[in-house]
Amino acid sequence: MGAIRVHEFTTVDGVVDVPMWTVDYGFPDDLSESIGALTASSSGILLGRTTFEMFAPAWSTRTVEEDPGAPFFNDTTKYVVSSTLTDAASVWRNSEALGGYDPDRIRELKADRDLYVSGSATLVRALVADGLADELHLYVYPVALGEGIRLFPEGTSQKLSLLDVERLSNGVAHLTYGPA
Template identity: 70%
Template sequence: MGMIKVHEFTTLDGVVDAPMWTMDYEFSDEFSDAIGQITGTCSGVLLGRTTYEMFAPAWSSRTVEDDPGAPFFNDSPKYVVSGTLEHADWNNSTVIGSYDADRIRELKAQQSGDLYVSGSATLVRALLADGLVDELHLLVYPVAVGTGIRLFPEGGPRTPMTLLGSRGFANGVAQLTYGPATA
């Protein structure tokens, strides 16, 4: 059985949507290697509809020469959680229907490796609520933007977690890795 590893770009004030603010910070080899370490054990990608619709056109035309992560995103099986998307045209993509925790558990159990989730805030919130996230990798950018979708919105449930690791990068970004809270 694989794990579910979530990767989110976030601001100091917790905003995770449309991360255009990342463009102000160098995407160094060190930073690329950190993301590669997250995806390195993954054999599939789990995405919500909105993120899938952003990723498919952005990644499908990229090659390894454009981005070392391109083969992972283009060649790995992709599972799209959506009750409205009828088909997924990006290579190796399957629409698995509306969010269903039991279906995600089955998918997780069937994996030879881990499942990687990026973005997909609505999906990630549901996965967290159902205790399905094994690793939450937050790449925290040193900027507050004031508005936008937050992973942990105001009024959301209390979500205790355990710090698994942390590191800083030369571009000012910090990687914080969390797992389920231990008793």
């Protein structure tokens, strides 16, 4: 059985909206290594439509010389959960549209591969609620925004278990949670 590992950049007040606020903190080697450890064991990428449509133009033309993560994002099969996107391969090579969220379809994918998820807040909420996310890697930036899309919006109740804590050189805390 494979695992689903989720990666989210978040603020201390839980905002996971388009993380432009991360720019002020740089992308030091220890952050790159931490995320690289998540992607290294993954043989597939699972994304929601919105994140897929943001990632495709940003990653599809990027080379390894520009970013060591480019081969992973471009060469790994991307599975896109969307009820509206039907031809993901025409948007970004090695991409497959799965249709709308179906926990049984996700279980099938997870059965024989490790999947990496980045962003995709709506998808992640569903994965966590359905017990499909094995690890939730929150990279918590030392900033509060006061507004924006939150991973767990008001009214959400979700118990988790803390698995690990890592302090990064740019002041970011990498918190790893699993199912409670």
